[in-house]
Amino acid sequence: MFRRGLTFKLSVLFAFIGVLASGATGYYAYHANRTMLVNEAERSLLTSTELLGQRISVSIDDVAADALVLASMPSSAQVAQTDDGIGPDAGRERLALVYSSFMLHHPEYLQVRLITRQHYGLELIRFDRDRDGIVRVAGNDLQEKAQFSYVFETLAFSPGRIYTSPIGVNHEYSTHAAQGRPTLRIGTPIADERGRVVGVVVIDIDLAGMLRRLQSDLPSDYQVYLANEWGDFLVHPDASQTFGFDRGRRVLMQDSFPVTRPLFEQKQTAVLVNGLTRPRQAGGHVLTFVRRPFGGSDGNRFIVLGLAKPLEDVLSGAHQLGTRIIRMVLVFSALSVLLAILFARALTKPLHQLAYAATHLFAAHAMHTLPLKRTDEIGVLARCFERLRGEIRAQMDALRSKQSDLEYLATHDVLTGLPNRMLFMRKLERAIDDARRGREELAVLFVDLDRFKQINDQFGHSVGDKVLVAVARRLRDVLDAGDVVARLGGDEFIVLIEGARAAQVMPAIATRIMDALNETLTLDGNSMTVGASIGISEFPHDSGNAEELLLNADAAMYAAKSGGRCAYLRYRDLLAARLREQAEAAEAAARAGVAEVRAATDARDASDAADADEGREAEPTA
CATH class of the missing domain: 3.30.450.20 (PAS domain)
Structure with a gap:
């Protein structure tokens, strides 16, 4: 009983000293800060x-x-x-x-x-x-x-x-x-x-x-x-x-x-x-x-x-400083009490509980052992710790949310909200793996706007940005929910069609895209028609690699654009046309070679005949 009384007296004394010191310091700092802020204001x-x-x-x-x-x-x-x-x-x-x-x-x-x-x-x-x-x-x-x-x-x-x-x-x-x-x-x-x-x-x-x-x-x-x-x-x-x-x-x-x-x-x-x-x-x-x-x-x-x-x-x-000062006073008071009654065996268990909770900050079972219902300083410390844990969790959730926002910005186009090149290539590679395992097909459509540069030059970049947003919206409206549309940059868009629908890319889906982009667009009182040229590459016919599929679709798009705007072309058709051109060129070269041989033979025969005639004319003279 004597020891228990002395421990209580010492704890009260240390607690009083700690609270008095922290409270006086906090009050002075809070009051001085208020006066300083008002004077500055x-x-x-x-x-x-x-x-x-x-x-x-x-x-x-x-x-x-x-x-x-x-x-x-x-x-x-x-x-x-x-x-x-x-x-x-x-x-x-x-x-x-x-x-x-x-x-x-x-x-x-x-x-x-x-x-x-x-x-x-x-x-x-x-x-x-x-x-x-x-x-x-x-x-x-x-x-x-x-x-x-x-x-x-x-x-x-x-x-x-x-x-x-x-x-x-x-x-x-x-x-x-x-x-x-x-x-x-x-x-x-x-x-x-x-x-x-x-x-x-x-x-x-x-x-x-x-x-x-x-x-x-x-x-x-x-x-x-x-x-x-x-x-x-x-x-x-x-x-x-x-x-x-x-x-x-x-x-x-x-x-x-x-x-x-x-x-x-x-x-x-x-x-x-x-x-x-x-x-x-x-x-x-x-x-x-x-x-x-x-x-x-x-x-x-x-x-x-x-x-x-x-x-x-x-x-x-x-006010924020005052809140922090109050927390500081509470925490300091609790620590003073804990130091004062450190030798009391009755408090060893709560101290172990606090230590366990501190080492398992986000473990739910650890928080159940905290003495939250105590009315003394240990209970105050435990409740402060629980609030601190909640604040830390909230801050971590906020950090995760910001990280998610940053990931979205890193993988999406800021202007149109569409996936950017990095995210599209990731989706394309995953789609190729799935198609290869399921022995399915997929198609990549490279969409390039035909009149975007003229619109930009005539109406300005602000209208050009609005045109890109409108084009992105029309592409989403034309395509199905499972299709992927992305913006590579500038006036270039890319579309990924997976599954059985990939066989319908030409002409149905490509035609729908061109029709949608050929519709008159009215922005800021100005009417304009954008138009688009489309190149199509297909897996596995044209390539089994994501980069090559994109390059092949790009090549088909440029061929379609060079052949006339507002058109689409499949890469396999482009290759077939090139093979036909090569075959025709080879056949023409062969015909030209035969003609040259015949001409040389005829010339040689004529030369021999002329030599023979000269010999016959020379014999009587001898």
């Missing part, structure tokens, strides 16, 4: 907010530069001074082409207009954007705009100044896609050669589209806030909170986020707040807000831009 958000604000300013300056370019064109002043604002004019049409080009190259532009001072601010050139593209508004559809501030205020500016409107919802009628959307207007005067303002150029910007473009490289979990100088939300993750003044109610940033009041009172230029230190004001987020000038030429105007990131996302790494 604040700095990152502040940098991103300032960068986004700079991008907005630069984008507005770019629009202003475009407006100045359009206003400074001599033809703009000439068109603005025309008395007839409706009738056709060659100069106006040339200038309209320039305006149309600006709309084409700036998808965030909703409207570009030239408005004359005359005729109550009549629009002379106007381009709108709708769902289908760019719309030219002309004739009687042109409107008078002198009553709008962006016209009469801009007309009061000196040449070269930029008018920047407040951001609001466009309620002008007949504005196509711009109607009802958050809009920012940039305007600048048009001056004649004497410096008199004769009209204005106005560009309407899609605020939402511009912000989407500017924040496209921000992390997806960032939330964007934008308010005008009065605090009205212009951009908010909840669209119902934006442009409240347009619906008869005010939704202010300083009410939703009281920490931003110094920004609107112009006492500060930036505010940082997080839900870790100020949970009531941050609402489970890390937030940064900056104040930036807006429309500098129109006085002391500004916008307040904010970015937010969920605190849960920021602290995800800390």
